[in-house]
Amino acid sequence: MSKNTKINILLLLVVAALAVLPLALGLGDHKEEPFTGADGEAETAITEIEPDYEPWFSPLYEPPSGEIESALFSLQAALGAGVLAYYFGLHRGRRQGEQRAREQEAERVPGGTAGEPPADED
Amino acid sequence: MHIAEGFLPPAHAVAWGIASAPFVVHGVRSLTREVREHPESTLLLGASGAFTFVLSALKLPSVTGSCSHPTGTGLGAILFRPPIMAVLGTITLLFQALLLAHGGLTTLGANVFSMAIVGPWAGYAVYKLLRRYDVPLMVAVFFGAFVADLSTYCVTSVQLALAFPDPSSGFLGALGKFGAIFAVTQIPLAVSEGLLTVLVMRLLVQSSKGELTRLGVLLAKKQSRSETEAVAR
Numbered sequence: 001m002s003k004n005t006k007i008n009i010l011l012l013l014v015v016a017a018l019a020v021l022p023l024a025l026g027l028g029d030h031k032e033e034p035f036t037g038a039d040g041e042a043e044t045a046i047t048e049i050e051p052d053y054e055p056w057f058s059p060l061y062e063p064p065s066g067e068i069e070s071a072l073f074s075l076q077a078a079l080g081a082g083v084l085a086y087y088f089g090l091h092r093g094r095r096q097g098e099q100r101a102r103e104q105e106a107e108r109v110p111g112g113t114a115g116e117p118p119a120d121e122d
Numbered sequence: 123m124h125i126a127e128g129f130l131p132p133a134h135a136v137a138w139g140i141a142s143a144p145f146v147v148h149g150v151r152s153l154t155r156e157v158r159e160h161p162e163s164t165l166l167l168g169a170s171g172a173f174t175f176v177l178s179a180l181k182l183p184s185v186t187g188s189c190s191h192p193t194g195t196g197l198g199a200i201l202f203r204p205p206i207m208a209v210l211g212t213i214t215l216l217f218q219a220l221l222l223a224h225g226g227l228t229t230l231g232a233n234v235f236s237m238a239i240v241g242p243w244a245g246y247a248v249y250k251l252l253r254r255y256d257v258p259l260m261v262a263v264f265f266g267a268f269v270a271d272l273s274t275y276c277v278t279s280v281q282l283a284l285a286f287p288d289p290s291s292g293f294l295g296a297l298g299k300f301g302a303i304f305a306v307t308q309i310p311l312a313v314s315e316g317l318l319t320v321l322v323m324r325l326l327v328q329s330s331k332g333e334l335t336r337l338g339v340l341l342a343k344k345q346s347r348s349e350t351e352a353v354a355r
Contacts, residue, residue: 011321015314019182028187038190039124041303049286055128059223080175087169091329
């Protein structure tokens with residue numbers, strides 16, 4: 001594994017650790033409902049400050065259940081991840097194709113750049 | 123940072139909408155110009171938007187015992203400058219307001235202002251400043267993304283404190299209250315966002331050197347060579 005890949009994996013592990021630690025250390029235990037959304041907590045804080053406040057507009061469409069909502073959230077993440085994967089896959093393929101083309105070129109022209117290290121890896 | 127539908131008084135909702143509109147219009151112009159002049163950047167634009175899509179769907183637990191999500195706007199701001207993110211961020215917020223009842227149409231202006239305008243600009247400013255003092259690229263990217271994320275939540279806290287000042291302690295009291303909910307929760311998530319943005323930037327340096335050089339993220343010629351090689355090894 002190259003040093004580069006190791007650093008990338010390390011970055012992912014740190015992110016995972018940052019997400020898991022609050023759960024593992026039980027940092028939500030002091031709450032009635034641990035790990036609710038901060039957005040929801042803000043709504044509660046608003047009604048604490050102004051008990052009479054009534055939201056004057058309601059969402060045009062509301063997911064009928066928590067399951068549907070999480071499905072739509074997953075859809076959002078999946079769409080984004082799909083586009084990112086397409087981008088990086090496409091560029092990796094292009095790079096490999098270009099490298100192959102260069103190698104074939106070098107084989108065809110004896111005394112060409114075959115012996116030299118690849119100057120540019122992209 | 124999503125202020126829920128109907129949770130800002132009408133006057134505030136309209137004011138934030140008016141404040142955000144010119145940024146979004148300007149952003150749409152920048153975006154169309156970018157696509158027209160550099161059609162090859164369309165894919166990377168899509169990837170920047172996609173990054174925001176993924177990150178703002180990831181609700182992560184935090185040290186305060188509540189959950190929040192990163193914004194993903196730092197990457198696109200660093201790559202394409204902040205006006206483009208005003209558009210990409212607005213698209214993400216619209217998707218969530220319309221399909222997920224997360225955020226809302228009446229609070230769209232306020233949410234756009236925090237996530238798609240102030241966040242990208244603050245992150246970009248920090249990134250540019252660090253780069254001017256020759257801070258290494260990845261360090262500048264980390265702090266750019268970190269600040270873009272955290273400043274978004276600070277703005278949300280200010281917006282809510284302006285709309286709902288505490289009856290006894292006033293604006294500052296309310297700011298402390300909302301800040302404790304949003305900003306403190308957000309600190310570890312902003313670190314995560316910084317690290318993920320560095321990860322994506324590292325992959326981009328490997329895969330799209332030419333594109334990054336054109337966008338000015340990598341410097342042309344010698345300097346970029348040593349920089350990219352340091353990453354490629």
